[in-house]
Amino acid sequence: MLARGAIYAADRPINKYRDGQYDRLAPTLLPRYPSSMRKLEFSVGLLCALVLAGSVLPAQQTTTTPVMIRVSDQTGAVIQHAQIRLVPTPDPAPPKLETDDHGQLSINLKVGGYALSVSAPGFKTWSERIVVTLPEIKDASQIFPVALQVGEVRGPHVIYAVDTLILSDDSADTSIFLSLADFRLLPHISAVVHNSHTNSSETYSGVPLATLLAKIKAPLGKELHGEAMTSYLVATGSDGYSVVLSLAEVDPSFHEGQVIVADTRDGQPLGKNGPFQLIVPDDKRPARWVHNLESIAMKSGR
Numbered sequence: 001m002l003a004r005g006a007i008y009a010a011d012r013p014i015n016k017y018r019d020g021q022y023d024r025l026a027p028t029l030l031p032r033y034p035s036s037m038r039k040l041e042f043s044v045g046l047l048c049a050l051v052l053a054g055s056v057l058p059a060q061q062t063t064t065t066p067v068m069i070r071v072s073d074q075t076g077a078v079i080q081h082a083q084i085r086l087v088p089t090p091d092p093a094p095p096k097l098e099t100d101d102h103g104q105l106s107i108n109l110k111v112g113g114y115a116l117s118v119s120a121p122g123f124k125t126w127s128e129r130i131v132v133t134l135p136e137i138k139d140a141s142q143i144f145p146v147a148l149q150v151g152e153v154r155g156p157h158v159i160y161a162v163d164t165l166i167l168s169d170d171s172a173d174t175s176i177f178l179s180l181a182d183f184r185l186l187p188h189i190s191a192v193v194h195n196s197h198t199n200s201s202e203t204y205s206g207v208p209l210a211t212l213l214a215k216i217k218a219p220l221g222k223e224l225h226g227e228a229m230t231s232y233l234v235a236t237g238s239d240g241y242s243v244v245l246s247l248a249e250v251d252p253s254f255h256e257g258q259v260i261v262a263d264t265r266d267g268q269p270l271g272k273n274g275p276f277q278l279i280v281p282d283d284k285r286p287a288r289w290v291h292n293l294e295s296i297a298m299k300s301g302r
Contacts, residue, residue: 064108065134066141071099071118074147078103082120082148087164087294088238106141113240115166115295116144117175124151127168127175129295131240149173163275165261166295169216176215180275183263186211191260193281204279206262209233209250209296218298220251230301235278238292245280245288247298257282261293 071082084097084105091110099105109132119125126148135142163180186207195202210220219228224247231247248254262277263270270277273291280288 063110065111065132066139067107067109067132068141068143069099069105069107069116069118069146070143071103071105071120071146071148073123074149079120079123079148082118082123082146085117085119087115087117087166113236113238113294115164116146117166117177118146118148120148122150123148124173125175127166129236129242129297165212165276165293167212167216168295168297169218170297171300172217174216178212180263183207183261183276189258189260191258191262191279191281193279196285203266204260204262204277205264205267206260206277206279208252209259209261209278210252212261212296213247213250213298216298218247220247221253224248224251224254227300232299232301234297234299235288235290235293236295236297237290238294241290243278243288243290255282261296 069084071079071084073079078099080099080101080103082099082103084099086097086109090097090107094107097105097107111132111134113129113131115127116130117125117127126146128146130144132142165178165183167176167178168174188205188207190203190205192201192203194200213220213233219231229248233245233247233250234242235245236242245259250259252258258281260279260281262279263275265273265277269275270291276293278288278290278293278296280286283289
């Protein structure tokens, strides 16, 4: 049988078979193609690979999608020049983050989670978590409607730092924004935990979650009873990952061990997991250790 990829030399005759043996050496095998042909095939293959790779790159570089934020009051009337704040800050950021004469702001945002805050004179500040996704229809805008409630005039809009932790009480329409600099001034504690993902012990330093919740007047200690026992917390990271904890679970008077919001690990900043990370020391698996923590919202179960 001829070997695949080779031919017999034309100048070598087929051997005669005699007494169970060939009376001459086996015929010589030669390559099917000369080396110059093989080099040409390799060059063509390499060129095709480069062309295909070039066609993929533009799709990978398309990282933003159109988003429209529409702001109105509770009657549906548009609110002009409402101040918009997004965390993380869009890059590049437009000259003005405010609604136009039609109560709208059109902007291109990267896919992912954002903390959206909207304020306007005479209205209560509105804050909520949004998640930007790729549209099913090309170039279609993802629309986020915002309805502001009438409230007291709160004065000029405050611009906060990019690395900000948002604490909110949805039932009371209360929001607190903590910059990284403000956070570092708060009393810290340390927690030594075992990380089952890395199979190692880690020391985190941060602020007890109960201390942070006191800033939004969460019912803790003796105030945590009755209907308040149905309250729970939603902690969300910059990638949209969210976890839930009961309010009693983070109250030291109910539960041993303190849930903390950390800003350092083993004496160093959190790096790619920061600037904030939720640490639940008593969890056997770190599934609720939300890295790149951006917001903690308290909600009522009723």
